Amino acid sequence: MSFLKLSGQVLGVYETPQGVNKDGQEYGGKHRVELLCKETLRNGATRHQMFSLNTNHRDKYAAAVGKDVDVPVGVFVTPKGVQ
Secondary structure, eight states: OOSEEEEEEEEEEEEOOOEEOTTSOEEOOOEEEEEEEEEEOTTSOEEEEEEEEEESOHHHHHTTTTSEEEEEEOOOEETTEEO
16 A cells, blocks of 8 residues: 555656667666656745656556546655655
8 A cells, every 4th residue: 555646647658768788688678657747836836847657557557648647656765865
């Protein structure tokens, strides 16, 4: 169960390019969804920010392009701060 959610409009879904790095390890080929989210600032102004999230549900988000969705998210703390 997730206690946090990210709400926004689905802008698109894409697959990251695949390749092989110089060490011979494969990378890419993952599906990502782009969300346009609104953040209300302390002074009441609204700021828009785009987030790209990995997804295993490409078809679900592709069908929701242009629509608002809620995505359950989790956070964790690292030495660099909250991620």
